[in-house]
Amino acid sequence: MELKKPLLEVRDFAVHFKQYGKGLHRKDIQVISNFTLDLYAGEILAIVGGSGSGKSLLAHAILGILPANAYTSGSIKYKGEELTPKKKEQLRGREISLIPQSISYLDPLMKTGHQIGSPLQNLKGTVKNIMKRFQLAELVEQKYPFQLSGGMARRVLIGTALSSGAQLIIADEPTPGLHKSMVDETLSSLKELANNGRGVLMITHDIDLAFIIADKIAVFNKGVSVEIADAKLFEASPDNVAHPYSKALWHALPQNGFHSIRGMDYGNYIDAVQHSGDGEA
Template sequence: MLCVQNLSVTFTMYDRGLSQKQTTAIADLELHINAGEVVAVVGSSGSGKSLLAHAILGILPKNAHVTGKITYNNEYLTYKRQVELRGKDIVLIPQSVSYLDPLMSVGKQLSRIARLRGLSTNASQQIIDQVLARYKLAPSVKQLFPFQLSGGMARRILVAMAVIGQANLVIADEPTPGLHPEVVVETLNHLRELADEGKGVLLITHELEAALQIADKVAVFYAGTTVEIAAKTDFTHRGKALRHPYTQALWRSLPQNEFIPVSGTQPNPDTLPLGCLFAERCPIATTDCLTHRPPLREVCNGLVRCIHA
C-alpha cells in the first residue's frame, strides 16, 4: 500500500546573521506498509518519526527539501496527489487532542468529515451515529465541545474521524501518551480493528511495549533513518532474534527486561557522522563502521542497517 524508499529531508535554516545551514533530519529512510497490516515506528525523540508522517501527507514546511520516493498503491505520491488524498484516503490521527477545533462542536466536526465523502445530511448522521456507537460514545456527544471531553473520549473521536472518512491508510502519531492504561489498550485495539478490516495502519510511538500489542512488524528509527525492520515475534527473551545493536539495546533497556540504559546520545542532525549513525555508541563497532554508511539489507527475514548483523 505504502512504499517509502531512500527518503531524505533536509531543512535550510539561518544560523548566525544571514548565514544558512543545512540540517538533515531524515536520511535514506525506508518503510513499507501492506493493507491489513499495523507497522509500528519506534525510536527516541528526534529520530524522524513524526517528520515521516508529515512527509507522507505533504505538510512539511517550505524550507524542507525532500528527496527519495514515496508511492501509494503503486503510484508516485506527488504533492498534487497528497493534497487530493489527505484527509480522505490518507488520514492522520494526531498526537494531541488539541487538533480538534475548540470552537466547533464534535458533531459539526464529524459532519464535515462525512461531507468529504459526498454523503447527504441524513446519510452522514446515520454513519456518524453508527461510528459513535461502535466506539461506545452516546449520540449526545455530538453536542459537546472538545474541552468537555475526557482524554479517552477525545482519542475515540479522533479515531472515529478516520473511520467516518473511510481512509485506507491511517497514520496514528503518538495516540496513547498520558492516557490511563485501560484507555491505551482500548485505543490500540481500535487501530488493530482498522487493520483487520483491510486498512494500513502506521503507528508512531515511543512505547515499544504498547506497539508490540498490535503491530505486525516494527520499524526502528535512529537519527533519522531506519536501522531495522523486524517482525513482532523477534522481540522475545533477551532480543537474540533482533539484528541491530541499537534495537537490542532498546529492547534490553525496558524495565521488564534487563533495564540496561543505552550509553551516549543520538548524533546532532547538523553534524551527522560519515559512517554508521550508531557507531559511537555501539559496543561492536569497527573501523569500517566509522567510515561507511551501511545499506539496509535483508537478514533472517528482516531488514537491518548493520555490517555485523
C-alpha cells in the same frame, strides 16, 4: 499468482530543514535520511524511536503537511502512484487519515460531533458506533474542542480517523493520557482496520504497544531507520534483531530488566562495538 503491491512505498526518503542564521549564513539540518519501507494492505507497521528521532515528520511528509522550511528527497508512492503535493492534498483525510500526536489539530471552530462525522457524512451508523465505543457521550457532539478534557479530545481525534473510511491510517502516538480501557479500545480498533484490509502505520515510543498489535517494527534512531524487524520475533528475543539500538530498546523494557539506554549514543556505540569486537553491553 498475483504479486501483492504495497499500499505505501517509501524509497530513499530524506527530510531536511534549511535555516537562516545571521546575514546569509545558511544551515542545513538533515532530520530523516535514507528511509525505505513498504506497507501492505492488512498490515500494521510500527515506527518506534526516541523523542526527536523524526517519527512525526515522516507522518507529516506522507500527508504533505511538513513545515514550510522543510525539503524532501526520495519517493513516496501510494497504490503505486507517486504522492505529489496535489495528490497528498486530495487523499488527506479521505484515503489517508492521521491520528495526530497533538490535540491542537482539532478544528477549534467546529463542534466535535461534526468533526467526527465530517469525513464521511453518509456513514451515520459508523459515527454513532465509534462515539459509543470511545465513550464520547452524545453531549460531546454539541461541544467545541476547548470544552473537552485532554483525554476526550484525544478520543475525538481517534474517532475522526477511524470513521473516515481511509485506506491508510497513520496513528502518531495515539494513546498518551488515555485510560487503559481506551488504550485497549484504540489498539483493537486499529487491529480491526488492518483485519479489514486497511494499512496502519503506528508511530510510538512505546515498543510494548507495538508488540501488542504490529506485524513489523521499524526502529528509528536519529532520523535513520536502523532496521525493520518482525514484531513477534523482536518481542521474543533481542537475538532476533540485528542492530545494537534495537537490542538496547528490548533490554530497556520493564519485563526485560529495565536497562537504561539514556546517555548512550548508538552512532558511536556501533563503532565501539565494531572496533573492540565486543558483544552487547
